[in-house]
Amino acid sequence: MTKVISLFNQAGGVAKTTTAQNLGYHLSVRHHRVLLVDIDPQASLTTFMGLEPADLEKTVYDALVSSSDEPVPIHRDVHGMDLVPANILLANAEQELIFAELREFRLKEVLTPLLDNYDFILIDCPPSLGILSQISLVASTHVLVPIQCQFKALKGTDSLLKTVARVQRKLNRSLKIAGFFPTMYSANNSLDQRTLESIREQLSPIGKIFTPLPRATTVAEAAEYGKPLALCPNKNLAILRIFDEIAQAMEEI
Ligand SMILES: Nc1ncnc2c1ncn2[C@@H]1O[C@H](COP(=O)(O)OP(=O)(O)O)[C@@H](O)[C@H]1O
Numbered sequence: 315m316t317k318v319i320s321l322f323n324q325a326g327g328v329a330k331t332t333t334a335q336n337l338g339y340h341l342s343v344r345h346h347r348v349l350l351v352d353i354d355p356q357a358s359l360t361t362f363m364g365l366e367p368a369d370l371e372k373t374v375y376d377a378l379v380s381s382s383d384e385p386v387p388i389h390r391d392v393h394g395m396d397l398v399p400a401n402i403l404l405a406n407a408e409q410e411l412i413f414a415e416l417r418e419f420r421l422k423e424v425l426t427p428l429l430d431n432y433d434f435i436l437i438d439c440p441p442s443l444g445i446l447s448q449i450s451l452v453a454s455t456h457v458l459v460p461i462q463c464q465f466k467a468l469k470g471t472d473s474l475l476k477t478v479a480r481v482q483r484k485l486n487r488s489l490k491i492a493g494f495f496p497t498m499y500s501a502n503n504s505l506d507q508r509t510l511e512s513i514r515e516q517l518s519p520i521g522k523i524f525t526p527l528p529r530a531t532t533v534a535e536a537a538e539y540g541k542p543l544a545l546c547p548n549k550n551l552a553i554l555r556i557f558d559e560i561a562q563a564m565e566e567i
């Protein structure tokens with residue numbers, strides 16, 4: 315069965331998009347058919363994959379708001395993965411979907427006909443608890459939560475987990491938490507170490523805690539380069555191993 319995994323956290327800058335891109339790449343290297351779906355109006359994933367959002371004629375927005383059976387705009391074989399891109403027009407979808415019937419199921423409806431074509435669909439959520447994140451959770455089998463190893467990071471997890479619980483209760487009973495991925499970790503910073511400890515203490519009863527992703531300029535450089543880290547000249551093998559470890563874990567969930 316296809317695993318549909320939302321990268322979800324209402325905080326920005328916690329490496330949701332970075333994880334969607336690199337986890338997707340490592341799953342594709344493991345011979346899985348991967349579709350990435352950008353559901354953030356900021357379109358970072360689209361940019362990280364090397365596309366120019368403003369130049370795109372059709373995006374995920376068209377698939378969400380069109381009432382006809384228009385084909386989903388899929389860009390094939392972008393660094394070994396398929397991609398449904400986004401651009402700023404998606405910001406309108408929040409408004410336009412307010413009155414749509416069964417709006418919570420719009421993304422699920424869009425993705426269901428594609429399930430046979432993919433082993434993994436990764437949805438890169440926007441930094442909010444709004445409708446775009448909700449429709450992503452409704453369309454997903456799993457949610458993977460990147461969480462920054464910083465002082466305030468745990469504060470937001472309450473509302474994040476409440477949102478997941480509400481979706482599980484009302485709209486998607488089979489949604490599971492695939493785990494928590496501590497990110498932006500500086501091993502020599504004692505505050506980060508303590509935060510990582512708290513993350514492990516508080517969240518391990520709820521889901522698996524993965525090996526933390528170190529803060530490293532090569533990761534940010536890869537995004538600017540428009541490619542997954544593994545395809546960049548300056549790769550960091552320790553970080554590639556971490557993404558591969560998560561890819562392996564996603565095979566087993
Ligand atoms: N491990 C890391 N070390 C350094 N910079 C990172 C790391 N992971 C992500 N970044 C950078 O931090 C910024 C935010 O990451 P991003 O994946 O866009 O987060 P989100 O999608 O949660 O907003 C991006 O510029 C990205 O390239």
Ligand SMILES: [Mg+2]
Nearest residue numbers: 330331354358
């Ligand atoms: Mg993002």
